[in-house]
Amino acid sequence: MKPLIELTRENIWKLKPYSSARDEYGEGGAKVFLDANENPYNSPYNRYPDPAQRKLKAALAKVKGVKEEQIFLGNGSDEAIDMAYRCFTRPGTDNVVAIEPTYGMYKVCADINDVEYRKVLLDEKFQVTADRLLDACDGKTKLIWICSPNNPTGNNINRDEIVKTITGFEGIVIVDEAYSDFSKERPFRLDIDKYPNLIVLNTFSKAWGCAAIRLGMAFARKEIVDIFNKVKYPYNVNGLTQRQALEMLKEPYEIDKWVKIILLERSRMVEAVGMLGFCKTIYRTDSNFILVKVDDAQKIYNYLKDKGIIVRNRTTVSLCGDCLRITIGSKGENNELLSALRQY
Numbered sequence: 001m002k003p004l005i006e007l008t009r010e011n012i013w014k015l016k017p018y019s020s021a022r023d024e025y026g027e028g029g030a031k032v033f034l035d036a037n038e039n040p041y042n043s044p045y046n047r048y049p050d051p052a053q054r055k056l057k058a059a060l061a062k063v064k065g066v067k068e069e070q071i072f073l074g075n076g077s078d079e080a081i082d083m084a085y086r087c088f089t090r091p092g093t094d095n096v097v098a099i100e101p102t103y104g105m106y107k108v109c110a111d112i113n114d115v116e117y118r119k120v121l122l123d124e125k126f127q128v129t130a131d132r133l134l135d136a137c138d139g140k141t142k143l144i145w146i147c148s149p150n151n152p153t154g155n156n157i158n159r160d161e162i163v164k165t166i167t168g169f170e171g172i173v174i175v176d177e178a179y180s181d182f183s184k185e186r187p188f189r190l191d192i193d194k195y196p197n198l199i200v201l202n203t204f205s206k207a208w209g210c211a212a213i214r215l216g217m218a219f220a221r222k223e224i225v226d227i228f229n230k231v232k233y234p235y236n237v238n239g240l241t242q243r244q245a246l247e248m249l250k251e252p253y254e255i256d257k258w259v260k261i262i263l264l265e266r267s268r269m270v271e272a273v274g275m276l277g278f279c280k281t282i283y284r285t286d287s288n289f290i291l292v293k294v295d296d297a298q299k300i301y302n303y304l305k306d307k308g309i310i311v312r313n314r315t316t317v318s319l320c321g322d323c324l325r326i327t328i329g330s331k332g333e334n335n336e337l338l339s340a341l342r343q344y
């Protein structure tokens with residue numbers, strides 16, 4: 001890869017971050033805090049949260065199998081996605097490459113940051129080769145986005161091709177593993193020591209059942225995490241979120257249990273939906289949702305909506321004509337959907 005100093009925006013490389021009162025002090029053993037102009041009443045909400053999220057990172061490092069200094073925490077993965085643009089891409093000059101179709105936020109953040117977004121269409125098996133991704137790059141390509149398992153297609157992107165992309169690219173490759181808990185594939189998160197130009201995204205919003213608290217993670221080598229930390233808002237992860245995430249991390253087995261049940265339900269749904277007359281294809285899934293090609297997606301979508309059941313109509317997305325994306329819910333929710341579809 002190119003040296004980080006070359007990949008990073010010059011103003012960001014030179015940036016001296018804001019230093020907050022709590023930054024300088026951290027979570028040490030002091031008993032009187034008169035440094036941050038807080039109100040002494042209304043504990044615990046009166047205190048600013050730890051800007052470096054030290055306790056949370058220590059717990060996460062164990063569960064995720066990475067080092068504390070290799071973790072960036074943000075207000076959802078969405079913050080980490082935006083961070084990659086703001087740190088590495090120059091508005092109006094640089095570009096990024098991404099698989100298509102994929103998660104919509106990569107493109108939205110490119111547009112917000114005025115960065116050219118180059119799409120590489122997946123093949124009919126929803127796969128891509130490293131050669132095709134690398135062919136779309138030029139000297140001004142800073143980032144390549146790969147989502148695996150991919151949203152909305154649901155499948156893993158071929159591991160060897162991801163590795164070839166990472167090792168063959170001069171810039172930074174971001175692998176979004178929001179759904180990796182539902183996949184049997186070894187997560188790339190565990191390989192960040194091996195690839196200096198790799199950033200892996202994880203989230204509390206899916207398998208961890210915490211979409212409301214807005215907590216996303218980026219794993220990368222320390223030098224990249226340090227750049228993100230310099231640019232983020234000082235208190236970007238609020239105290240309630242840090243507290244709830246720590247609670248969740250005490251019971252990782254609970255999450256394993258949810259994932260197992262969801263995977264059982266997924267098999268059941270694949271089979272049951274596949275038997276419906278209007279179902280043309282159910283694509284391979286490594287996530288907690290299924291992508292289904294049907295006879296008339298808009299009509300079925302409207303029909304379900306009238307019954308109070310909302311699925312995601314993906315018919316206007318590339319390669320997803322007449323496709324519905326259906327999340328695997330609880331057993332009861334899945335049964336409601338099935339019984340509605342059987343009456344269609």
Ligand SMILES: *Cc1c(COP(=O)(O)O)cnc(C)c1O
Pocket residue numbers: 075076077078079103147151176178202203204205206211215216
């Ligand atoms: C749901 C999802 C996320 C999660 O985003 P958060 O901001 O962490 O809620 C990230 N990436 C993909 C591909 C997703 O589908």
